[in-house]
Amino acid sequence: MKNKIAVFFISTFLILMISPVFNLATRLPGHTDEHVKWWELSFLYNIDFAMPLVGGLYNLLGISIDPGEVLVGKDGWFFLGDDYVGSISVKRNGMTAEDASTIEKVTANQKKWENWFKQHGVKQYRVLIGPDKDSIYPEYLPEWAAHSPDAVSAQLLKNAPPGVYVDAFSPLLAAKDKSQPLYFKTDTHWNDRGAWIAFMALANNLSKAEPALVWPDVADGDVVAVTDREGGDLSRFQRIQSWTHDQEAVLRFREKFNIPVERYDYESGALLGTNNNLPNLAPRRPELFASPKALNNKKVIWLRDSYGISLSPFMAATFSKVIQVDHESINSDGLTKLVERFKPDYVLYSVVERASRRGLFLTPPDLFATAPNTIGFKPGAKGSVAQTNDVKPADKPNTYTITGVDPYIIFTLAPQVVGSKSHQLAFEFECFNAAEPRIPLQIFWSTPSEGISESNSARFFVKQGTTSVDLSGAPGWPTTEQIVNIRFDIDSAKACSGFSIKNLATGMNVEAASKK
Structure with a gap:
């Protein structure tokens, strides 16, 4: 630890020493901002140029350049920091009285939503929580960030309305030592293989209530290739993305379900584009994804977040009409109106673990x-x-x-x-x-x-x-x-x-x- 502290101070001192010379030599020519003068400290001691070097040096020492954004774990693994809804602290501390109260509210509200959906013609409602990366790979966390055995999410699943919540934790934990990593080492998200395992958990759950539904074959989730990719968002937080690499798992599914998908703005009906079932970001406004060659002629409203990027091709292959919308971009009133207008067969809500106890989860539907x-x-x-x-x-x-x-x-x-x-x-x-x-x-x-x-x-x-x-x-x-x-x-x-x-x-x- 003393050596790390010494390196920190020495590197900081050296960067500050060379910053004025570097900025005058490289930034002053062609500098046109009249509001910033070359003699000002903000110009002379701007160290943006050195951040990749600092990030790389700190990474070698196991030090985060911004602990609130990113934690440097073991063996090249990075994890999201505590600035994001305190997810690290929540897992370190375990269940608290406040967490218990929140879980009670969430489960009560989800039961109300289930009843509301049933009364409005929705056949099934399901919630799929995508585990945080550190919930599946806690062994790669720094020692000080070790989790409490009294996990908040485990209590949520235990108390959730029967059948509504899909347990993706158990199959992911069971599979993590049997294949390539299920999450990117340098990114917050699961990869296609991790998303596939969670999707199969959804399939197994929903098939019990809807046995006539057709799902992709289990073998479609086999990894047929592993390719290199640039480092993910966590390496960007550490300022080392440009020279960091990760691995992408390519599934058999990708070639088998290379089917046409049309994307529409739901409100206006305008065609936004077509593709061969590519992953997509979570839309801020409701968008309809139509895939005529899907396995089931069913209508779905899918509330989702960025963990749905890898899930989106699976959804398009399984259901012919899917309205996607970012769960943080729609409120209770908007959701109820969307259901009443679209009349879906199913409502699915997939969300990352750290966001599973806020927003719509704490908001009941309107009285009915x-x-x-x-x-x-x-x-x-x-x-x-x-x-x-x-x-x-x-x-x-x-x-x-x-x-x-x-x-x-x-x-x-x-x-x-x-x-x-x-x-x-x-x-x-x-x-x-x-x-x-x-x-x-x-x-x-x-x-x-x-x-x-x-x-x-x-x-x-x-x-x-x-x-x-x-x-x-x-x-x-x-x-x-x-x-x-x-x-x-x-x-x-x-x-x-x-x-x-x-x-x-x-x-x-x-x-x-x-x-x-």
């Missing part, structure tokens, strides 16, 4: 109504009419005519139950002379400490008949206080000429109740 028998409703409190506004009772029981611009009914609940055990709201509803197939509603609630207000409300649409909506995803829904009243609003007086509502109750679905 379902039929209670689909979620096994268990009532806990029943509502009775306490007050009405801009409605009058009609001839039949529980039936009302709208008489003004603000029609609502307030129901008092009995017994009063805390929100965590009464977040499912169910009722039978019929809208007379409905203006649209879906009727806009707004539900308000009150507790012993807070009355009815806009901040204690949620909007959603319902259809005719028996309806249930999970209010736990509504901002402000109380979990520890009792629910006293529910106010039922027709959100537009023009939506119906009148309506009937009966059997209003709050409770939980059977699955949630069984976990309490």
Whole structure:
């Protein structure tokens, strides 16, 4: 360590000594920037010219030129630094109370997304986490960066909704000693072979629910050649990319599935280009990839990141129409609208491990109504009419005519139950002379400490008949206080000429109740 420190100071001193001479000799001729004067320190001591040399020297010593960006590992391996969502610290520290809370939110929200997708015609929803490189090759990390055995991602997979999350960790760990490296030594990403193994994990998972799907043969993932390539992004962070090399695994798949793929802007329908199933970056706007010779005539929405570059040819070969979009470029509202418009068979979400507990993973879908028998409703409190506004009772029981611009009914609940055990709201509803197939509603609630207000409300649409909506995803829904009243609003007086509502109750679905 003392020798490394000595080399650091000596090299730094020498670079600073020669910088003024070098810059005056090489940068001053032809220098035209009027705002920078040759005698200024920023000109004289600019050391950009020396960074490749410094990076190479530090690399030989096992020192990172920027530890936040890149870690210099063993045997020529580089790893992403802690500037990227603290991924190194997270693995060193292991599970914390904050991580446990985040995992609880992620798994709860992913269950809501799964239910939302099912209610909107999506056959299957899957999440594929691409392990960080150091999760598969921790033995090449510096000793100080060793992982805790209590891995956060392992707990996430353990607690995730059954069947939704695809375990790519186990097959990658099992395969890493049986072939060429599955990740690039000098890059953050897996190579085609690593991506293939993860894709086969997705195939095995999805085939259990969709046995009719056809997938590429396992042998298509065999490595038929290994070629040299320039160093990757991590070597660039170390300033040594130009003289660093890595290895590219070429799969049998590449020749077999050299099929035409058309790329369209989804919103405008404009053709952006065609190719023979080449890898592509994650689009910032939804783009449709159409491959008529794909193995399955199926529609997929694929939320992805840069780990999807190597996956993209596999997806195009398997599914005929795939909308790709960078998962950080779309929000909950955008995703729900995309699903409602495109009507996909499947929604797939592939993301690198370090990004698997943020963004959309922490965002629930908008509230949506379902039929209670689909979620096994268990009532806990029943509502009775306490007050009405801009409605009058009609001839039949529980039936009302709208008489003004603000029609609502307030129901008092009995017994009063805390929100965590009464977040499912169910009722039978019929809208007379409905203006649209879906009727806009707004539900308000009150507790012993807070009355009815806009901040204690949620909007959603319902259809005719028996309806249930999970209010736990509504901002402000109380979990520890009792629910006293529910106010039922027709959100537009023009939506119906009148309506009937009966059997209003709050409770939980059977699955949630069984976990309490």
